[in-house]
Amino acid sequence: MSVTEENRKNAERARKLYVEGADPVGEATDWAASLAEIRLQVVAALAASHDLRDLRSALEADGKHMLIFRHLLAPPKSQDQFKLLCDEWSKGSEKSGLPQKPNAVRAVSEVLVRWMDREIAPWLSANRDATEVERERLIERVISFIAPKLTDTQKRNRLSAEQETAVVKLLRSLNWTQLPSVTIDTRAAVAPKHFMNKTRFATATTTAQEVDIACGFAASYVAAMECKVTNDATNSVKRINDVLKKAAAWKAHWGSFVETAALLQGVIKPEDVQRLTDEGVRVFWSHDLDAFARWVQSRV
Template sequence: MAILPRHIDDAAKAKALYLDNLKPEEAKADWLFAVREARDFASNALRASNYLRDIAAALTVDARHSLVFRQLLSPPLSQDQFKLVCPEWSKTSENSGKALSEAAARSTATAIYSRLDYTLAPWITGRRAATRSDITLFLKVVAVLLAMQRIQTARRKRLANEQEDAVVSLLGQYGWTRLPSKTIDIRAAVPAKHFMHKTRFATATTTPQEVDIACGLPKTYVLAMECKVTNDETNSVKRINDVLKKAEAWKKHWGTFVITAALLQGVIAPKDVQRLTDADVEVFWSHDLENFMQWLAEKL
């Protein structure tokens, strides 16, 4: 199906605004945020593993520590690359924080130790306690390595927070009432002209799916809106797929009583916007929030 011209125009506007947002001040703020976050990750992994002496123990508590450990390899490995050298390791567990089994943790630790850059942890080969200068250098180097990978995520998080805050603020200005977030498991949970921020919708076959903004409409209809900021067209595929997955789960459980919407911002391929509308997902843009409010007004 041909891509609608309006999708091409809106995607071009969103991209131009995203590029305008990449000013030196904002870019520096994103980088410093990513470094601070990465330093916290590295510090937690260091303590959980008894300063790298027991990596397996850390992974049986929280597999997210492997995000840090992968940066210590020579050279560092991506998730897909590490999965090739250690099939027992779980990419899903690292992403979710689920603990690895003891067997998987031991295999993962063995793979890490075999490729570890011991210049980052000289106390291990020196069979001594880590000094303050050892830890300072370790955190400095690992934080930069990890932040280089996570800078795009940091930028997207900042923009996503601003995007959601703008929607919440605008709803309040138009007289919408904010309700405490809770799992929505009955049709009348969100009355007309009320909304929830960061709540969950029950589904029939999966765990409750989180939604960024839930707006109550007349006759117990609810708009479930996902706010999506993307850094590039490749990233947009993942974000759009997330919306489509949730839309399908909600449709199976709620039928037409849940209307799925996506609020888009950043660099998004017009073909991905088309995929949303083809799946009956309402599409709105952060650069035209008034259109979203007009849509809501017409539904009331």
């Protein structure tokens, strides 16, 4: 893959600004919040499962406990890794908290028991109550696994929210009108010089895909723009893949009437930027919003 000089320069500029904008105080606050949040979740999961002796009851009460249980396995499992071990499990239940069907809960519990790290929960093999020291050791270990990832997510979400806010303010300053967010399922759903924030585009073969900003252009054309902030080059692969997946779904359903765009910020590999442009996704940068302003104004 040949990376254009423009993509390389913009990626380097974004990385430099990301490093220069690092905020020790803000990130320390994110870290402290993550530690407190995960501690509460571990304590809740232990209480709901009677110190891991009754996993089924905990899962029947709240699917979110799986976040904790997955990190008590030897070794801890990602969602995708656990799904390979237990196809009956619904990954979405971990986010929604909804309980699953009894058969699914039974299957999940069996896998958890089989893979549970007995070293961190010695009371299970000894068939006794956990001591306060053992319980605290378990809590601290789970926190050490999850808190760094949660802190990165919180930082990315915070920067992404700021990124979207900057786009909304820009569009309003250009006298664009913000519409209530509804599922876009017809070509004329977004009139020229109108936009929606956090809405969905209907697709033919998949569920409606959420888009950060939808801008109405002339002749019923619409721009679907994803705002992406990445903390490191590895994370950029996932974020770019997400944009490309949505772009493919929109193109299959809408053809050329939906133009996919991406507003990028943070640490992004030049090769990932090139993947976007090679697939026809228009790339813009948070450090050059004027380029985005000129583009949307030229389309109405």
